[in-house]
Structures are given as C-alpha cells and as structure tokens.
Amino acid sequence: MHGMSQRPFLKMHGLGNDFIVFDSRESPLAMTPALAMALADRRTGIGCDQLIVVEPSEVATVRATFWNPDGSMSPACGNGSRAVAALLGGEATIETGGGVLAASADASGAVVDMGVPQFGWDAIPLAYAMDTLSLPLAWEELENPGAANVGNPHVVFIVGDPYAVPLDVLGPLIEHDPIFPERVNVGVAALSSRSRMVLRVWERGTGLTRACGTGAVAAVAVAQRRGLADAQVTVSLPGGELVITRGDDGHMLMAGPATLAFTGSIDLEHFA
Known part of the structure; x- marks a missing residue:
C-alpha cells in the first residue's frame, strides 16, 4: 500500500543544471525549507540544484516556485523556467517571484523571455548607491x-x-x-x-x-x-x-535545451 503522501515527481535538467519538479496543479503541496533541503540532498534525498513546485496561477498558465538546496527560495531561475516550459509544451506563461515570463517549447528545447534587466543600484539591490556598470569593489x-x-x-x-x-x-x-x-x-x-x-x-x-x-x-x-x-x-x-x-x-530571450531525465514517486512523510 502506498501512503497518502506518495507524490509523483519529475527529474529534469537544462545543461546538467538539475531540478526536482513537483506538478501540484491538481493537488496542493506544502513545501517547506526543511523538506526542500532534505529532497535536494544527493545522498539521502533525490538530489538537485533547485526544486520547483508548479502550481495554479490566476495571472499565468502556471505559477512556479523555486527552492534552493539550502532551503531558501529564489524568485527567478532561468534553466528551471525552461524546464517548466518544456513540461507545459507549446506557448505558455509562467508566474515567478521575478514576474510573469512568456515561454515556448518544442522538441528542440525551450525559449523563455526573461524580461528587461534592471541596473539601478537599489534594484540589484546594493547596500548603498554606486555605479553598477563597474562597481568600485x-x-x-x-x-x-x-x-x-x-x-x-x-x-x-x-x-x-x-x-x-x-x-x-x-x-x-x-x-x-x-x-x-x-x-x-x-x-x-x-x-x-x-x-x-x-x-x-x-x-x-x-x-x-x-x-x-x-x-x-x-x-x-x-x-x-x-x-x-x-x-x-x-x-x-x-x-x-x-x-x-x-x-x-x-527583453532578454534565453534559448536552450530542457530535458526530462526520469520520473518517479516519493513518500514525503519520510522527509517530514
């Protein structure tokens, strides 16, 4: 018997930058820093550079949340966004902490519109004002x-x-x-x-x-x-x-491969 917490996942990568992807559009998933850290561990978890939770969005095709192996969250992840685009296929929009990204995917890979770079010192952000073209550091x-x-x-x-x-x-x-x-x-x-x-x-x-x-x-x-x-x-x-x-x-467009490595399922209660 599978426990109720048996969750399917996808293991994807973009140029070897690898991701655990949970598609939680149909059944919500409560991700926590501790759970993200445990799953990201390459010896005792699944292992990844980032963990991605794909959820419903009110403003885009999906919402994507990116977790780092140290349990912190990242507002944006370019290769991860390409992985989500490949998962969705075709034209899609992805809501992220860094804004809504337009994406498209086909057999050759995925393209994501990463928006317009911000160069203001307070947009980086820096602790105080300095010239971001060449920081005097x-x-x-x-x-x-x-x-x-x-x-x-x-x-x-x-x-x-x-x-x-x-x-x-x-x-x-x-x-x-x-x-x-x-x-x-x-x-x-x-x-x-x-x-x-x-x-x-x-x-x-x-x-x-x-x-x-x-x-x-x-x-x-x-x-x-x-x-x-x-x-x-x-x-x-x-x-x-x-x-x-x-x-x-x-706008900066990023094009490159996004590959499904394998799929699996995992009992998250083991990692609670």
Whole structure:
C-alpha cells in the first residue's frame, strides 16, 4: 500500500543544471525549507540544484516556485523556467517571484523571455548607491564587476580565463558580502568574440552548477551594457550552451535545451 503522501515527481535538467519538479496543479503541496533541503540532498534525498513546485496561477498558465538546496527560495531561475516550459509544451506563461515570463517549447528545447534587466543600484539591490556598470569593489583578483538584476541579483566579472578563477573560494565570499543585502549570484565571464562567451557561475544558495540561466542572461546584459557584445551571444557553460538574445524592446530571450531525465514517486512523510 502506498501512503497518502506518495507524490509523483519529475527529474529534469537544462545543461546538467538539475531540478526536482513537483506538478501540484491538481493537488496542493506544502513545501517547506526543511523538506526542500532534505529532497535536494544527493545522498539521502533525490538530489538537485533547485526544486520547483508548479502550481495554479490566476495571472499565468502556471505559477512556479523555486527552492534552493539550502532551503531558501529564489524568485527567478532561468534553466528551471525552461524546464517548466518544456513540461507545459507549446506557448505558455509562467508566474515567478521575478514576474510573469512568456515561454515556448518544442522538441528542440525551450525559449523563455526573461524580461528587461534592471541596473539601478537599489534594484540589484546594493547596500548603498554606486555605479553598477563597474562597481568600485574587489575581492582578491576579482574586481570591478558589473551588476544586474534579471529576476535575481547578479555580479559579473569579465576575466581572462573563467576556469582559472577559484570561484569555489571567492564565490561564497562575494555572495555573503554585506554590500549585497539579499546576497548575490557571482559570474566570471570571458568573451572570445562579440557573440561568444565562456561563463562560470557561483549560484546564491546553491554553489557551483553545470549551468545557470539567469547568470547567462546577466553576464550578456553586463557585456552588452559595456559595449563588448552584440545583440545575440552564445554562452558556453560547463554543461553546454545557451543562446541569449536581446530584442529591440530590451527583453532578454534565453534559448536552450530542457530535458526530462526520469520520473518517479516519493513518500514525503519520510522527509517530514
């Protein structure tokens, strides 16, 4: 006999950035920080970079809530939004903490409109006013990042070689710096041309991942704002490539794969 709390789930990923997805449109699911942490554990739970709860929405096709492995919530998740788009199929809108996103999906992957990046210091947010085009700040060899909010806060450093940066050490230092009252995601990027970028991201509340969709959008937005990049940039992440395109309206479109890895069911009472 299955317990009443036996819940189906999907395991999805975008470029190896992996998600547990609960479709709770028909039966509500009470997610908590402790439950999210337990399920995200790769040894004793299911394991994921983010956990996504898909719910009914009054303003969009669905509402998506994103949970980090540390039990915190993230208002926006680019790869996760592509996973939700792939789950829904076709044209859809997704209500998130960062706003309502328009999305479309077909066999080749999913495209999500991530909206217009915000560059105001108070929109990032920063603890006090400074120029977000090039913050007058440094953490060891990383200095003068650009800052952007693309549904969540990011700083982006343009570097010679993203893989030479000890991001596992500097990422948490920067994420938790008091200058970022809501913490921050940290990107290190190198442009090989005006249309190609290599990127690594330390994700707020998660750490190093195979890919970060909002990180790619933020890095391209910063590079474009500095005049270093064209309207369309292919971003190479450890897990693969995303294509970021700035439309004439300033909206940033993120295109890339979203893959169903497996489905299963789990007795959530074990994790209560």
